[in-house]
Amino acid sequence: MEPVNPELRYRKLWLAIGYFLIALVIFLSLTSKPVQIDTGLPYQDKLLHALAYFVLTSWFMQIYHSRHQVIGWLMFFLCFGLLLEYLQGFDPKRYSEVGDMVANALGVAAALVLSRTRVRFMLVRFERYITG
Numbered sequence: 001m002e003p004v005n006p007e008l009r010y011r012k013l014w015l016a017i018g019y020f021l022i023a024l025v026i027f028l029s030l031t032s033k034p035v036q037i038d039t040g041l042p043y044q045d046k047l048l049h050a051l052a053y054f055v056l057t058s059w060f061m062q063i064y065h066s067r068h069q070v071i072g073w074l075m076f077f078l079c080f081g082l083l084l085e086y087l088q089g090f091d092p093k094r095y096s097e098v099g100d101m102v103a104n105a106l107g108v109a110a111a112l113v114l115s116r117t118r119v120r121f122m123l124v125r126f127e128r129y130i131t132g
Contacts, residue, residue, distance in 0.1 A: 005065050006124045009131065014123060020082075025052055029084040032093045046103040052083055054108030061115035062123040067092045070115065077108045 007012060028035060031070045041047060081104030089096035114120070 004065065005069070006121065008063065008123060009127050011063065014059075014063050015091070018063065021056055021059060025056060025080075026050075026084065030087060030091070030094075036052035046099055049081075049100050049103035050110070053077060053104045054111050055056075055107075057108045057111030058114060061111055061120055065120065070112075074108060074112060078105055081105060081108065121123055 008056065037044070037048065039047075046050045057073065060077075064070060064073060064092055076100045085104065087095050087096075088094040
């Protein structure tokens, strides 16, 4: 892992998108009328949880590369997933599931694995591509 964060020309935009994604996950996790998606896949709910936390964590791993920031974001998203799942239990139309907590954590873990590869520079490469 590199000791410094990459130079991103549109860092504020990427952060705004990331914070929007966090707000979206909060809304979707705590709304009394959750979005129903039927993919026909077994355990699709768990797959969607893992995918959401993979995307969130991966997004911030594109922006932050220093060791302490990576650890901070990993801890944040692990706790975030646990907290939101716990809070769902307070809504009579929703319930809290340990399986969802595990799926959230697996999404975070998958993002960590990917962040150890060259894929962590995807935003940097994208910026270079669009700016010539």
